[in-house]
Amino acid sequence: xxxxxxxxxxxxxxxxxxxxxxxxxxxxxxxxxxxxxxxxxxxxxxxxxxxxxxxxxxxxxxxxxxxxxxxxxxxxxxxxxxxxxxxxxxxxxxxxx
Numbered sequence: 001x002x003x004x005x006x007x008x009x010x011x012x013x014x015x016x017x018x019x020x021x022x023x024x025x026x027x028x029x030x031x032x033x034x035x036x037x038x039x040x041x042x043x044x045x046x047x048x049x050x051x052x053x054x055x056x057x058x059x060x061x062x063x064x065x066x067x068x069x070x071x072x073x074x075x076x077x078x079x080x081x082x083x084x085x086x087x088x089x090x091x092x093x094x095x096x097x
Contacts, residue, residue, distance in 0.1 A: 009037065010076045012069045017043050017062050019069035021077055039073055041066055 005048050008020040028034060042054045043062055057065055 009080075010073055012072045012076075014031050014065040014069045014072075015062075016045060017041070017058070017065040017069050019066070020072045037077060039070065041070065 007024075009023050009027050011018060011020040020042050021037050024038060026034055026036060041058075042056055042092055043058055044052055044054045047053055
């Protein structure tokens with residue numbers, strides 16, 4: 001069996017926080033196929049039994065790590081942009097509100 005595993009376009013880990021960009025294929029109402037990019041943010045932790053788990057909830061100290069991971073993923077996507085729908089026009093990270 002030759003199965004290919006879906007992998008993120010890019011993934012950045014800063015401490016226990018990881019941001020990963022995934023390419024998704026869609027079909028529009030007109031039948032045309034197109035790709036979009038979605039970014040998932042998660043934090044990994046160990047439970048009392050020592051097992052690793054992940055959550056989307058962040059602690060206050062995780063916020064700077066999340067920002068750094070997201071900026072690095074964004075920069076990668078802008079450098080390697082090849083026509084995927086990203087949602088909006090590109091914005092420089094230094095010009096974010």
